[in-house]
Amino acid sequence: MQKQNMTWGEALRVYLKPKVLAMFFLGFSAGLPLLLVFSTLTAWLRDYGVSRTAIGFFAWVGITFSIKVLWAPVIDYLKIPLLTRVMGKRRSWMITAQIGVALGLLGMASVNPQLALTQVAILAVVVAFCSASQDVVIDAYRIESVDRNLQGAMAANYVFGYRIALLVAGAGALYVAELANWSVAYATMAALMGVGVITTLLISEPDHAKVKAMAEEFQHEWVDRMLGSGQHSRIWEWFVRAVACPFIEFFQRNGRFALVLLLFIGVYRLSDIAMGVMANPFYLDLGFSKSDIAQITKVFGFFFTIFGSFLGGLLVVRFGIMRPLILGAAMVAATNLLFAHLANIGPDKTWLALVISADNVSAGLSNAVFIAYLSSLANQAYTATQYALFSSLMTLPGKFISGFSGIVVDAQGYNLFFTYAAIIGVPAILLAVYLWWRSRREEALAKEAAPG
Template sequence: MQESKMTWGQALRVYLKPKVLAMFFLGFSAGLPFLLVFSTLAAWLTDYGVSRTTIGFFGLVGLTYSIKFAWAPVIDHLRIPFFNGLLGKRRSWLLLSQLGIALCLFFLANLNPQLALTKIALIAVAVAFCAASQDVVIDAFRIESASEELQGAMAANYVFGYRVALLVAGGGALYIADIADWSTSYLSMAGLMGVGIITTLIVAEPDHTKAAELAKPFERAWIERIWGSGEHSGLKEWFVKAVICPVIDFFKRNGRFALILLLLIGIYRISDLAMGVMANPFYLDLGFSKTDIFQIVKVFGFFFSILGAYLGGLLVVHYGIMRPLILGAVMVAATNLLFAHMAQIGPDKNWLAILISADNVSAGISNTVFIAYLSSLVNQEYTATQYALFSSLMTLPGKFISGFSGIVVDSMGYSVFFTYAAILGIPAVLLAVYVWWRDNRKAEVDTPTTS
């Protein structure tokens, strides 16, 4: 990978490119349904007297997002009749998933939790399925629409749009429900899916021709290796192309080094994810009020997370991916030490503001750069499948470890817990440095010398 890309002026102008601007609106479309089947839906059910136990079971809807890789091969290789001819592979899937979200939200708006709780649960799963499918398509569309050097900027705009949508679907939906009713609130959210639909109709379909042609000999060889020579059923050929080849392709391109890359993907965010579930209990236990948390952590932190995302995009455009990737890993681990220090000094609002600034900037940089890095690892013939697998892998270890975070806090206290969380980030830093060193060494070997 090249490490020097553009001047700072050129890097800033990247954000004005139409394909980069479009990612803000697609990010908004991706973020809007998320809270509408989680915390916002929980608030609606609470208003109608649904039990806490039942509301808790609605949290299982989130599993849909975690297993989206299971149907990503279908999205990668199945063409939707009629729509594919009009819009192309990615845009037709985008439009279908967005219309599905809008329609399901419309149905939700016309239901009463006291009379149709089962229907609400089923439709919530349908919203989550369509939303997770939309995520798969948007990731593939983003990677295929722009070169590697623009991926940081594309990711930054996507994150910005996603964050704005979370504010709208969280605070905005609650506000509408307060001044009107829940039906009006969810109807409004269904209407706002028009942002994504209009964007899908305007943007250009990525060109898949070259990647598809390059993949044909590879896919044919593996079809014959698995099923033998001769003609085979369409289902057998599809299974090899859509499910087997994406995995084989990744290992074929990277060899045994693929295992190192998968390890880096799995542990890069582990320091961040391991402590995430303990953040709000930490603020409350320290003595901050809910208003303090809203004003400083949520509102103040929102702007710094966006700042971090855009800084991450600029760093990728200017320096390439690997050096900002290392920086992001260092910053995420280091900010955990600020949490450990905060646990010692108590509820100081100035320190909380400093902590939230540093934490959100570091998270914004690391997330944006890591998205760009994962994007650089995929083959554009298998974009949706490979990226869905990577994005699932990057959260699993951290989420698993976070399940034990309460045990550490109860037995050793917050200061020790956050120190441990910082230490968990060290392997990611070292591995990122190693991958950077290896890429540089490989580039030197591959570059021909001139006499």
């Protein structure tokens, strides 16, 4: 997808479209539960005197978000009795997940961790599971509800709502807990899930009629191929239709090039994620105070992340996906060199503000553009499953490599660490350029083959 026939004014007005606006509220609903089962939860547990050893085990709750691809086929294929008929395929799953999150948070609000820590852990897993399920279905809805050229704007509004929710669930929950108590804080967060519920009731269900017919034909073909045309187990038939077919369709549609796409997905955010775990230790070791870090990297940086997200969405609407995708990869790698330079300068707050502004703009822009690109890869017949695969793959390599970041810093210092982080972003830039060249070539060949 290349340049769009839109002026800058028309591109900006895209953000006022009802479905694009709705993504802000759905992003808020998606982001709200995250910290409530992570850093906010650990603050609550420590405040109640729970041991650090026990708190450490709660990190395992986060595994739920990394394995959501395992039950995404169920969300893609299974109907909820009565509710799906009334609300539709996506909205029924969306509201079920949102209510599940709210009930889980209310359950946590009613439990004392000092007396029932196991119950808190179980409820945290319930909230994480429902939250991850909500992520899957909101991603599917976002892809299916608008044309591909609007995906950047949809992603930008989603990121905006998500970031606001992180502030509410982080600083907001701590503030309420300070004024009242933790039970009131979690009950308040449960009530705020009503934002997502109301939005789900107001939005319209995407039209699945065309893709449903195509999917059924494709599934029937592969059921016959894999299980034969005779009688076979309904469980195995469900497995082929719901689990196997989304992956078969992706590889059949893209051929061997699918491996290049998956490689690109895996490396695009390597440079960004690899340095992330060392960011706060870097600021402290350099000599910045905790208040400096909070004010510059969190509050000041927040607004630049939002700006980057909106800029990324605007560029996708105006120029298509591929060129902004290259720009995002290059910016993310380049900002690591700014961190390397900061390591030489020392605790200069002006330079920290410059580096943070550049880093957060590049992160927001690249994230919005990359989400739009991943959305363009998914077949709408299997949106939830295929996008869950992509979103899981895009963070896994980076998380693995980031585990070695402390070893590199201890051995060679921050300057070389951030330089290495920039270098490992080069493959993403080269692959993005290759994908852009390939898309241009395919467009040229299509024009030559067109009659007249």
